Amino acid sequence: MEAPLAHVRPGGAAPAAPARPPGVPRDVSTLPKAHLHLHFTGSMRHSTLVEMAAGHGVQLPEALVEEWPPKLRATDERGWFRFQRLYDIARSVLRTPDDLRRLVRETAEDEAAEGSGWLEIQVDPSGYAARFGGLSPTVELVLDAVDAAAAATGVGIGVVIAANRTRHPLDARTLARLALQYRDRGVVGFGLSNDERRGRAYDFEGAFRIAKRGGLLSTPHGGELLGPGSVRECLETLDADRIGHGVRAVEDPALLRRIVERGVTLEVCPASNVGLGVAPSAGAVPVRELYEAGARIALGADDPLLFGSRLARQYDLVRAEHGFSDAELAELARQSIAGSAAPDGVRARLLSGVDAWLAA
Structure with missing residues (x-):
């Protein structure tokens, strides 16, 4: 599939990796990589949330102030409701176009510091449309902010428009058509998020068919709160190119083999x-x-605002908890780049940087 146009700042060859003393682990924040699973409001810095809330007179709960990062558990309905409520409160501090521009700029700055040379940020414009003049004006505001942030930081950025499982499937079709209108402005994919238990992937097949026929990547969430059946629906019904989370596929060997065979x-x-x-x-x-x-894996931070860690930390975790060697971490970085919508020039630059990181 030809990658859609996206916001990229031209770059030359990857910078030379710094010398590393013998026996010192390579710094994963300098490993070039792509970040493919990051939600819009969830990408906000905690300090920015607190500052914006104070400026707009928004009262934050203790879970987002003194007790941050909050203690969460969303495997039951009550826990998911609390998680979603905290996310909605955080979103409520984005009151002005400048707030939104600041969020995107700071996110790009943080991505650059984490070694991410390509970011695909996921946004459901329905959650912001009432405040920013409708769906189309919201998407245009996001894309303008992304354009400016990419130019300022050198991080290539694509946008994934996401539908909400808790809303009617016809709303998702509207968003799929909207996403296609902005394919040449940097929208690269179409996603499906929120609680898997409240909306089957099957119901959104029409929206994803529209998006795929228009050349967008299919990137639904699945296999997080529900088991392999949820992953299978994303794979077979929504023709997924990537699956958000998908970890429950490990429970079904035949399904996992299918994921590997299809290069998802x-x-x-x-x-x-x-x-x-x-x-x-x-x-x-x-x-x-x-x-x-043999599954392709792209590590992601999901919602750093609520989980307290960004992209490099995910690489540190798999090194510490799963014994991944530096060569395996480099392969994870390559897989994240391969699974992205990054233009060929960006891919080549990042892959060259991965080789340099490993050779240091």
């Missing part, structure tokens, strides 16, 4: 899996099992 990338988010109670520890997230089975 799983956006695995260790810290958020632990934060939401999907896994009791980072060591219990089946990263090693998926990797050894």
